[in-house]
Amino acid sequence: MVKKTDCQLVNAYMNGHEKALETLLYRHKLKIYNYINKKVNNSELAEDLFQDVFIKVILTLKEKKYNEEGKFLPWVLRISHNLIVDHFRVSGKTKLVNESVGNDDYNIFDFVKISELSIEDLMISEQTKIDLKRLIELLPDDQKEVLKLRFYKELSFKEIAEETKVGINTALGRMRYAIINLRRLIENKNLTFS
Known part of the structure; x- marks a missing residue:
């Protein structure tokens, strides 16, 4: 497995070879973790976000929705960046997040300012939270407990x-x-969450 390319490992994992993901994780974990930690400057938060990134990676690969042929690491770093932005948006903090990934050239998009939500966004967000809470209550107790501890109590x-x-x-x-x-x-309920 170690000699296979990222693309071959992704395909192997999507075809049921669990060890392939372990190899990908081992190959890139330090670079991904360091990227996240550099952006958030908090090792515990970086660890949590790193785990969230790989949950998203696993779900995407399991659903066979991965289509970034040969670009696994940049894809994972983009997911990492988006989760970092989402974290600061949800936590209500305004923060500058450096978007450049291993590129020393100046880019106008290197810094993205996370702004306050509009009233319309807040209303949509509030309705989404209500709908999501109802759905969470339909989950098995052990899954519901983990979700609530992670997202409402913000535990690692x-x-x-x-x-x-x-x-x-x-x-x-x-x-x-x-x-x-x-x-x-x-x-099943034909809901949409943006």
Whole structure:
């Protein structure tokens, strides 16, 4: 597996070879973690975001929605950047996030300012939260618990594992299944979340 390209490993993982993802993670984890940590300047937050990034990567690959042929690392770094921006937007903080990824050239888009939400955005956001809370209540108890601890109490996966008295992989698995089940509920109820 170690000698395979990223593209070959992605294809292998999407075809059911779980070790392929482990190889990709081992190959790129330091670069991805360092990228996130450099942006947020907080190792605990960087660790949480890193885990969130790989949950999103796993879900996308499992659903066979990956189409960035041969560009796995830039794709993951883009996901990382988007989750960092989302984190600061949700937490209500205004922060400059450096968007350049390994590019020393000056770029007008190197800095993105996260601005306040408009009243319309706030109303849509509030309705989305209400709808999402209703859907979360339909999940199995163990998945619901992990989701609430992660998103409402903002606990790290390590803290969730300790609080629920399960291993970190079990906590991550429950989160993964909670997200999959939420997506199914959203599709079944024909809801749209932007």
